[in-house]
Amino acid sequence: MIQDPPSPDTDLGALRPQALLLTFFGGYILGRRVHVATASVLDVLGRVGVSEDATRSTLSRMARGGLLHRVRRGRSVYLGLTARSREVLHDGEFRVWRMGAVNTHWDGTWTLLGFSLPDSWQRQRHVLRSRLLWAGFGALQGGLWIAPSPVEVEPLLDGLEAAAHVKVFQARALPPTDVDELVRDAWHLEAVAARYERFLDRWDGSAPPDGPADSLARQLLLQAEWLQVVRRDPRLPREHLPADWPAERAQRVFRSVYAELDPAARAITAELLDTIPDEESEPVV
Template sequence: MSDSPLRPSSLINTVYGAFLRPLGGWVSIADLIALMAELDVDGPAVRSAISRLKKRGVLEAERRGANGYRLSPAVHAVFDEGDRRIFGSLEPADLADGWVTAVFSVPESERAHRHQLRTRLTWLGFGNITSGVWLAPGRLLDDARATLERLGLSEYVHLFASRYVAFSELRSSVSTWWDFPAIQAQYAEFTDTYGPVAARLRTESDIDPREAFRHYVPMLTQWRRLPYLDPGLPEELLPEDWNAVAARRCFQQLHAVLADPSLRHVRTLTGLETDTP
């Protein structure tokens, strides 16, 4: 497990997204507490995190013979989008595919929306060119459109499909639009934490499902932030020492080895099956 503390609410999000969705999206509170205990999160911390997730509209209380919580229907699209981003193509964008440019202007009386836009565009992988002008690889257009519409922010934003034609050297410019050192620091932290785990597990032929779960959930929780902060810029625009490739390889290796036994562990502990209504 990572030495960096991960919030219980983030771990619960991962458990729902990776395991409970394919098992029906619901779990009893007793079983959720038992699952989180495997991750060294105690019952009071689980209940506090659930309360926050309920307030954010992520979870809804529902009794199915026992008290429990299900994913709110409103967040299914968010989790589906996350799957595409986290488990989809990890290859760099093609420079020939162009860019998506977001231009927004928010009245001072609605500056909370301005902050929300900046935060959301950052998490979509956009770089900031100047005030109110943001840029991302063209393949992020659909995700940007869907996210801004879902959050009710589309009325403030214009999206353009664009190409860069002049005047600066593009590679030097993008290094000022994205915070490369911050992105690389997170990749380095991930690889430093989980590279030794991947190396050890490569030598093991039979992985205990409980151990797999204890490694996989924190690993996926730490990883799933990175495909959002990293827009997947074309390779020719990246620094020569770009460390994303090693981190992605580590993630793919661990996902391939740990995901299935982790799911078996969740099914064994909860008794849930894939055909749960």
């Protein structure tokens, strides 16, 4: 089941505790088949400036939402991933490490999605639009949305009554369609570019001036901020983007700074994290 996208943060550097927690679990727990002590997680988030109360509250909410599995050993509680959180984290991993910031292999195919919902279905309409934006669609006109390249639409409609009112096609633009104009109409390019520019302002050449000195904390902030940027980028075809598009430069900066911080960050976690194998404890009830 698709996770409904959260409301986006208004700016970089204002990351919510859940975004930082997911970044931590994705970087240091995903694929290891372990649970990590709550105390270790509190320590990690404290290094990024998140209070213990805020972290505990977010962890409880994530557990109730099926994103974390809690087990107990003695007086300590350990946290592990669920099938749902693994799906979310694998998606983030794919976007960060395997999917380039710019679509350089576009074959000219567009996914077209149209819908018409009753006026009373305001919540359904809101959820559907949020999921489409999250998946890289842009609103072209009326109830017609488009996305570059093929998109697996069924997960976007999971659990929505609106699914019965949706029609999906794949197509290619034909003359006299001006694809550059189509892209400008469907997406707010200036807003997407501005997020990359803000990322570059914070990370190009040094850590954020208001950020922590700790390498682990800086790496978590870096990756969480980068994921926030790329998840709000529809990855439009390079040939239809402005010549000075900042995405690829920002991607180079992200990967360079991440690699610079990684040895020290992993040394910190090797000493800091208290983990147990998945199967060694009883669930918390």
